[in-house]
Amino acid sequence: MFTSVSTPSGPVPAEAPTWNRQRGSQMPSHRYRDVYSRVEVPLSERDWPRRRITHAPLWVPVDLRDGNQALPEPMDPARKRRFFELMVAMGYKEIEVGYPSASQTDFDFVRLLASTDIAPEDVTIVVFTPARRDLIERTVESVRGIRNPVVVHMYTATAPTWRDVVLGRTAEDLKRMILAGAQDVLHFAGSMPNVRFEFSPEVFNLTEPDFVLDVCDAVTTAWDATPDRPVILNLPATVEVATPNVYADQIEYMHKNLARRDSVVLSVHPHNDRGTGIACAELAVLAGAQRVEGCIFGNGERTGNVDLATLALNLHAQGVDPMIDFSDIDEVRRTVEYCNQIEVHSRHPYVGDLVHTAFSGTHQDAIKKGFAEHRARAVADGRDEREIEWRVPYLPLDPADIGRSYDAVIRVNSQSGKGGIAYLLETEYGIELPRRLQIDFARHVQRRTDDAGTEVSPAELWSMFSGAYLDDGDVTLQGYEVDGNSRTTVTVRIGGVDHVSTHDEVGPVEAVAAALAALNRPVDVLDLHQGSVRSGNDSDALTVVEFRTADGTGWSAGLDRSVLTATLKAVARAAGVGIGRQEPASVRPVVSSAASSA
Numbered sequence: 001m002f003t004s005v006s007t008p009s010g011p012v013p014a015e016a017p018t019w020n021r022q023r024g025s026q027m028p029s030h031r032y033r034d035v036y037s038r039v040e041v042p043l044s045e046r047d048w049p050r051r052r053i054t055h056a057p058l059w060v061p062v063d064l065r066d067g068n069q070a071l072p073e074p075m076d077p078a079r080k081r082r083f084f085e086l087m088v089a090m091g092y093k094e095i096e097v098g099y100p101s102a103s104q105t106d107f108d109f110v111r112l113l114a115s116t117d118i119a120p121e122d123v124t125i126v127v128f129t130p131a132r133r134d135l136i137e138r139t140v141e142s143v144r145g146i147r148n149p150v151v152v153h154m155y156t157a158t159a160p161t162w163r164d165v166v167l168g169r170t171a172e173d174l175k176r177m178i179l180a181g182a183q184d185v186l187h188f189a190g191s192m193p194n195v196r197f198e199f200s201p202e203v204f205n206l207t208e209p210d211f212v213l214d215v216c217d218a219v220t221t222a223w224d225a226t227p228d229r230p231v232i233l234n235l236p237a238t239v240e241v242a243t244p245n246v247y248a249d250q251i252e253y254m255h256k257n258l259a260r261r262d263s264v265v266l267s268v269h270p271h272n273d274r275g276t277g278i279a280c281a282e283l284a285v286l287a288g289a290q291r292v293e294g295c296i297f298g299n300g301e302r303t304g305n306v307d308l309a310t311l312a313l314n315l316h317a318q319g320v321d322p323m324i325d326f327s328d329i330d331e332v333r334r335t336v337e338y339c340n341q342i343e344v345h346s347r348h349p350y351v352g353d354l355v356h357t358a359f360s361g362t363h364q365d366a367i368k369k370g371f372a373e374h375r376a377r378a379v380a381d382g383r384d385e386r387e388i389e390w391r392v393p394y395l396p397l398d399p400a401d402i403g404r405s406y407d408a409v410i411r412v413n414s415q416s417g418k419g420g421i422a423y424l425l426e427t428e429y430g431i432e433l434p435r436r437l438q439i440d441f442a443r444h445v446q447r448r449t450d451d452a453g454t455e456v457s458p459a460e461l462w463s464m465f466s467g468a469y470l471d472d473g474d475v476t477l478q479g480y481e482v483d484g485n486s487r488t489t490v491t492v493r494i495g496g497v498d499h500v501s502t503h504d505e506v507g508p509v510e511a512v513a514a515a516l517a518a519l520n521r522p523v524d525v526l527d528l529h530q531g532s533v534r535s536g537n538d539s540d541a542l543t544v545v546e547f548r549t550a551d552g553t554g555w556s557a558g559l560d561r562s563v564l565t566a567t568l569k570a571v572a573r574a575a576g577v578g579i580g581r582q583e584p585a586s587v588r589p590v591v592s593s594a595a596s597s598a
Contacts, residue, residue, distance in 0.1 A: 035242035039159075039206050043249040048287040056315055056323040058291040059308050060267070061087050062096040065106075065128050066305055067295040067340070069099070075339055080109050081118065083339040086332065087296075088123060091324045096126035096153065096293070100142035101135035110142040124149040126198070131156045131181025140188040143195070150195045151232060154181055158212055159203035175215050182222040197223050198232035200269065205237040205246075209253055217259040225263035233258070234293060236269035237280055239302075244276050248283035255288025267291035270306040272298060277306040282314070297336055297344055297351065310349045317397045326350075329402040356399045364420030366393035371423075421445055421461060428458035430534050431465075434527065437544055437555050444468045469544065469557035475521060475576025477558075477569050482508060490515045492572055508564060512571045521575035524548045528570075530563055543567040547574040 010024020035041075063083060068074050075083065080098075087095050097113065098106035110127060113119050125148050129139035136154065143150045156178050163169050169177065182199070189195045199219045201212050216233050225231035235254060237247050251268060258264055268289045270280040281292050294300075298307030309332070312322035326332065333344050333351050346353040358364045370392035378385040390398045399405070422438045425431040433441065444464055449456055456464075478491040478498055488511035489502045499519055503511035509525065516523050527546040532539040541563040545556050556577060558569030 035206075035246055038241070040209060041246055041249050041253070042209055043253045046249065046252060048248050048252050048283060051286045053282065053285055053315065053318070054320060056312065056321065057285050057289060058094060058265075059092060059312065059324060060094045060096060060126065060291060060293045061092055061296055061308055062269075062293050062305065063087075063295045063299065063336075063339075064109075065096045065098050065126075066293075066301075067299040068106075070299055070301045070304075071340060071342070073341055074103075074105070077105060077109060077112070079339040080105075081112070082335060085118060086335045086339075088118075088120060090326070090332065093122060094124040094126060094151070094291075096128060098142075099128045101129055101138040107138070107142050110146075113148070114143070114145040119146075119148050121148060124151060126151040126153050128153045128155070130154070131178055131184075133181070133184045136181060136184045137188050140185075140192075143189075144192075146194070148194070150192070151198050152185055152189055152195060153198040153200065153232075153234070154185055155200035155202050155234075156181065157202040157238075158215060159206035160208070161206070162203055171211055175218065178215055179218055179222055182219050186223065196229060196231070198234055198267070200234040200236055202236055203238040204235040205250055206239070206241060209250065213254060213257055216254070220258075220260050220264060225260050227263050230263045230265050231260075232265045232267050232291065234267035234269055234291075235289075236293075237271055237277075238269075240271055240273035240276060240280070242274075244279035244283045247280045248287040251284045251289055252287035265291050267293060269293040271300060272303040272306065275303065277304070278310055278314070281306045281311055296332065297348065299336075299340055299342060307349070309351060313350045313397065313402070316401070326402050329404070331403070350397075350402065356395060356404060358394060358420065363394050364423060367395065368420070368423040369393075370395070424458045424461055425465065429462055430532060430539070431542060432529075432531055434529050434544070434546075436527075436546065437529075440555050441465060441468065465557075469555055470559055470573075473573055473576030475516070475572050477512065477565075477572040480508060480512070480565075480568060490568075492516065492519070494519060494521065494576070508568055509571060512568050516572065516575045522549065523571060523575045525571060525574075526553065528567065530567065533559065541566040543570045545570045545574060547571070549575070 006026045008023040008025035010026075012021055012023055016022070064075070064080055068080070084095065084097065098109050100107040100110045110125070113125055119125060125143065125146055127139050127143055127150070129135050129152065131154050136152075139152060143152070156174065157163075157166060158174065163171065163174055167174065178199075185197055199216065201207060201215060204212055220231045220233070223231050233254075235251060247270065251266070255261070255266055258266070266289050268281060268284040268291070270277040270284070277294075277298070281294070285292065292306065292308070292311065294306035294308040294311070295304065296308050298304040298310070309326065309329075312324050313326060315322045316326075329351050337343055344351055347355060349355060358367055374385060374388070374390070374392055378388050381388060386398075386400065392398070421442055422433045425433060445456060445461065448464060474495055476493045478493045480491065481489045486505050487502060488506065488508050489500065490511050491498055491500045492512070492515055493499070499515070501515045501518060503514050506514065513523055513525065525545050525547055528543065530541065530543045533542050540559050540561055543558045543563065543566040545567070547554060547556060554574070554577065556570045556574035558566040558571075558573060560566040560569060
């Protein structure tokens with residue numbers, strides 16, 4: 001069937017255990033070298049595995065520069081401005097705004113910041129430039145007159161392959177070129193009191209540790225880094241090539257060996273080629289990084305930059321203030337999607353449409369019980385539900401924290417179970433189903449979803465519930481009257497014929513049961529539950545009864561503005577419907593105390 005797929009047919013490795021029968025594939029993996037043969041990682045003793053993240057690093061969104069370069073259609077000025085204003089509103093205090101020497105649009109946007117007050121005075125503006133004199137000069141011109149703190153960010157690729165293939169320079173030549181660029185930055189911007197400097201040895205993670213350390217120390221010396229005017233050293237994983245622990249080792253090596261360490265802000269800029277950009281950033285912070293560059297939802301070249309929203313909300317879910325506001329994450333997403341013209345995936349961590357949604361029956365049951373326990377604990381503590389510890393299974397954070405309602409937490413399809421079905425009926429209609437009825441109704445829903453293969457909405461669930469338990473059979477209650485002398489008159493219709501009977505010294509439920517028995521439609525009420533559909537003045541009473549007839553046990557329901565009428569309708573209906581399921585013979589037919597008191 002899959003003619004283009006080459007099923008692995010090589011030998012099973014001799015050392016493979018008996019339970020692993022994977023075979024060698026035809027993938028040309030021999031063409032690639034592992035990271036340890038490409039770059040030395042000299043760290044032998046590690047501190048980062050013993051550390052914990054206890055506070056947020058400085059987040060620096062690069063959506064307007066790095067993210068913008070990755071768009072099929074780069075942002076126009078209006079979209080750039082809207083994105084910038086979103087970042088400010090969210091609380092970002094350092095923002096890379098563009099590559100002013102690369103395009104007139106970027107240059108003009110930086111000049112907009114100089115001529116308007118859209119950048120609050122405590123927001124640092126970062127501009128990006130290669131280590132080339134004419135481009136550095138234009139970059140500095142773009143920020144002239146900006147009242148905010150400014151960072152001029154200079155970069156050069158340093159890894160051997162880039163030196164040999166792209167730049168055509170030896171390591172010594174490249175160092176001289178970088179230092180010449182550093183002197184040009186000083187020449188054009190050194191006298192500006194509000195300007196600091198940043199250097200990125202691009203492809204740091206594939207550069208020899210001693211070479212990149214030597215270059216970085218030379219740059220901080222050239223820029224005379226001090227604690228009052230620190231230099232940012234940004235160490236990118238420009239292309240991910242190793243497991244995250246390797247990047248953490250590389251960052252810790254720099255952290256421990258940099259000169260002027262107290263005058264350096266150690267920054268990282270992970271990409272996501274291996275899908276581990278988040279892990280790289282988190283381990284890098286453990287290893288000594290103080291600043292993280294990335295994009296809000298991870299947009300960037302190839303598989304993207306590191307995702308700042310996920311990083312921040314990972315901290316939030318561990319009890320650490322992310323220092324950025326995500327209380328309306330859908331508004332953030334709408335803005336980012338508008339500016340980037342790229343949709344956020346439905347399974348994207350935290351912000352995707354389906355990330356808080358459970359279809360699986362076991363998940364739904366756990367979530368339903370978790371919500372119930374959460375509400376009960378809040379009541380017991382006398383506190384608001386938003387104030388107490390969150391520990392609902394399968395939901396690492398409360399969706400309400402990021403502006404999400406609970407409406408889409410549980411949705412029903414063929415993978416769902418009784419817990420999810422019961423949760424939707426309770427949240428949408430206020431109906432609390434007893435457990436045995438949950439099991440019975442779940443079978444009805446399962447048949448429908450198996451046949452249709454589609455998701456079922458709450459309205460469809462209610463329609464299915466009505467069809468299974470509320471729609472009339474051939475027995476209906478036409479009326480009843482209770483006088484003050486414990487006498488009940490009942491009218492039931494069977495097969496279109498009305499039957500009237502009077503019953504003394506019994507409650508209305510027993511009177512209906514007696515009337516049905518006399519008409520050869522005996523019903524024993526095993527259990528009875530009363531509630532309502534929705535709430536408020538417009539609510540209807542809903543009664544569900546578990547019953548036994550000669551054919552077995554089943555469930556019936558009645559709906560009316562009157563609780564008593566709803567109950568009597570449910571009992572009458574039970575005599576006229578088919579049995580949906582059989583109960584064990586050991587269940588004895590009795591009239592419950594709840595029924596007797598109705």
